[in-house]
Amino acid sequence: MSTVDTTFSSTISAINCLLQQLYETLTTPTKHFQPLNEKLIRLSTESLRHQNLIQAWQTEISLVKLSITDTDSYIAGIEPNQETLLQELASLKQKVEDLQSISYDGTLTWKIPNVSEKMADPQLERQTSIYSPAFYSSPTVYKMRLRLYLHGDGNARRTHMSLFLLIMRGSFDAIVKWPFSFKVIFCFYDQSGQQRHIIVSFRSDINSNSFQRPRSEMNIASGIPKFFPLPMIIEDDNNYIKDDTMFIKCLIDFGDISKIILSYALSSNPALPHHVQLCYSLIQ
Numbered sequence: 001m002s003t004v005d006t007t008f009s010s011t012i013s014a015i016n017c018l019l020q021q022l023y024e025t026l027t028t029p030t031k032h033f034q035p036l037n038e039k040l041i042r043l044s045t046e047s048l049r050h051q052n053l054i055q056a057w058q059t060e061i062s063l064v065k066l067s068i069t070d071t072d073s074y075i076a077g078i079e080p081n082q083e084t085l086l087q088e089l090a091s092l093k094q095k096v097e098d099l100q101s102i103s104y105d106g107t108l109t110w111k112i113p114n115v116s117e118k119m120a121d122p123q124l125e126r127q128t129s130i131y132s133p134a135f136y137s138s139p140t141v142y143k144m145r146l147r148l149y150l151h152g153d154g155n156a157r158r159t160h161m162s163l164f165l166l167i168m169r170g171s172f173d174a175i176v177k178w179p180f181s182f183k184v185i186f187c188f189y190d191q192s193g194q195q196r197h198i199i200v201s202f203r204s205d206i207n208s209n210s211f212q213r214p215r216s217e218m219n220i221a222s223g224i225p226k227f228f229p230l231p232m233i234i235e236d237d238n239n240y241i242k243d244d245t246m247f248i249k250c251l252i253d254f255g256d257i258s259k260i261i262l263s264y265a266l267s268s269n270p271a272l273p274h275h276v277q278l279c280y281s282l283i284q
Helices: 003-100 115-123 259-267 274-283
Strands: 107-112 143-149 160-168 183-188 198-203 222-229 246-253
Touching: 107 143, 143 246, 183 222, 198 222
Parallel strands: none
Antiparallel strands: 107 246, 143 160, 160 222, 183 198, 183 246
16 A cells, blocks of 8 residues: 555545544533433423412412402491491481370479580581470470570570570461460579579560461571580589489479479479379479
8 A cells, every 4th residue: 555545545434534523522512511401491481380379479469459349348337327327227216206195294304424525516617506306395385396506506605505485386386376475484403412503484465476486397496595604514523414314394383383393393302293293392
């Protein structure tokens, strides 16, 4: 074999050796890349699953927030409704009590609870006056009620309590005598047991519209603007308010009761019927 052939053969062998080494160099990383590629695919799949879970959780959180907002709105709406229902319940309770305490003998004993609250209302311009239950001179005659301004009315405002009588429209107005022409007596009860009641009276003015036959639900009030001095009523130890409650009595005098008899009658046991109180007064 010539030298050229030998040299060529050696060169070919060397090239083949280099190619083999190059192949091994290239194929070795490929073997390592395959597991990495599989792991990358798994990680990508897991990441996608987590993203879907996060999106689902975000949707759930949004729904919960919306539900909380709706619940808050519902609760906020319940509170005023509850307050309204409580007020209506209190009003209904008062109406039932008023019906149970209706008087048909021309007298009214008016129990006024929660005096401190009612005294505060006029100062806050919420409610300047309160009304008593209706009462009657008999089952088929005059219908009346009282109106009390706890901080006074007109010239007596902020100096005295003002107490008035109102003649109301009744079912038998067409057959009773008008104008209303009787003496009206107010009594503010002393609750100390000393019987130092405040007794004032006035004679109805037959020329006043207050005592004509009512053309509306009730006539204009008439009575005693300076019924009781405010400085005395706001004293902590006054005898006219006990347990945040006071009592006022109205008596329609149909027969000119004398002052002496009247004094005894109003000092007798209020639990007794009115005619019994008067008889007791006469005996005394």
